[in-house]
Amino acid sequence: MPLFAALGDETRLALVLRLGSGGPRSIAQLAAESPYTRQAITKHLEVLSAAGLVRSDRRGRERIWNVEADRLAAARKYLEQVSLQWEATLGRLKQFVEE
Amino acid sequence: MPLFAALGDETRLALVLRLGSGGPRSIAQLAAESPYTRQAITKHLEVLSAAGLVRSDRRGRERIWNVEADRLAAARKYLEQVSLQWEATLGRLKQFVEE
DNA sequence: TCAGCGGGCAACTGTTTGGTTGCCTTTCTG
DNA sequence: CAGAAAGGCAACCAAACAGTTGCCCGCTGA
Numbered sequence: 197m198p199l200f201a202a203l204g205d206e207t208r209l210a211l212v213l214r215l216g217s218g219g220p221r222s223i224a225q226l227a228a229e230s231p232y233t234r235q236a237i238t239k240h241l242e243v244l245s246a247a248g249l250v251r252s253d254r255r256g257r258e259r260i261w262n263v264e265a266d267r268l269a270a271a272r273k274y275l276e277q278v279s280l281q282w283e284a285t286l287g288r289l290k291q292f293v294e295e
Numbered sequence: 296m297p298l299f300a301a302l303g304d305e306t307r308l309a310l311v312l313r314l315g316s317g318g319p320r321s322i323a324q325l326a327a328e329s330p331y332t333r334q335a336i337t338k339h340l341e342v343l344s345a346a347g348l349v350r351s352d353r354r355g356r357e358r359i360w361n362v363e364a365d366r367l368a369a370a371r372k373y374l375e376q377v378s379l380q381w382e383a384t385l386g387r388l389k390q391f392v393e394e
Numbered sequence: 395t396c397a398g399c400g401g402g403c404a405a406c407t408g409t410t411t412g413g414t415t416g417c418c419t420t421t422c423t424g
Numbered sequence: 425c426a427g428a429a430a431g432g433c434a435a436c437c438a439a440a441c442a443g444t445t446g447c448c449c450g451c452t453g454a
Contacts, residue, residue: 197308204300216381219388224400234401236443257400257451265385268378275371282315282364289318323430333431335413356421356430
């Protein structure tokens with residue numbers, strides 16, 4: 197799951213959060229707000245983009261990045277699925293123990 | 296967020312899923328079902344444990360690992376929170392554009 | 395029109411990490 | 425009690441990764 201791997205990095209998670217709460221921004225802007233180089237930001241954005249969490253639009257010489265809401269919803273659904281499965285298993289185990 | 300990092304690894308995710316759907320198991324058992332060494336499994340379990348996703352119980356010479364449902368629920372809640380925030384921002388942006 | 399800003403490309407570095415092997419301790423069992 | 429099974433500890437390796445620097449290219453606007 198490249199999605200979790202993408203969110204697993206501290207810097208990347210911060211990037212996504214700030215992009216989501218502050219609206220679309222350019223690489224330079226994001227880099228200015230972060231302790232890291234523009235290049236580092238670019239690399240992280242690429243990883244996030246590969247995970248489908250983020251998308252870029254060209255605007256003149258700028259590249260504007262925004263957040264992709266659907267993918268996060270998918271992650272949520274996935275976790276929900278897994279935890280449902282867990283509960284089913286726990287239920288079965290409990291039943292088994294009680295028999 | 297070490298939790299996402301923990302789930303980000305393919306092997307670890309598989310471990311969690313199989314532990315969750317197959318019930319608690321020992322390291323040796325998990326290793327036997329996986330293409331990796333017992334040591335590799337141990338390391339992964341430690342990472343998962345540090346993320347709070349998994350817990351171990353000693354039983355004689357064995358160490359039985361089981362899944363910790365609460366933590367996954369927390370992750371779900373977190374993603375929910377984030378996506379709500381995103382939707383709020385998108386709403387504001389939309390309103391801003393339409394004005 | 396040209397200075398400067400935004401960004402892409404590539405090479406390099408140090409650290410983390412996924413995985414292995416080897417050896418030792420503890421516990422179970424015939 | 426001896427041997428086997430389960431696991432812990434530590435050293436080691438290769439690959440991946442986060443981040444940097446340097447250079448170059450294409451827009452943009454005074």
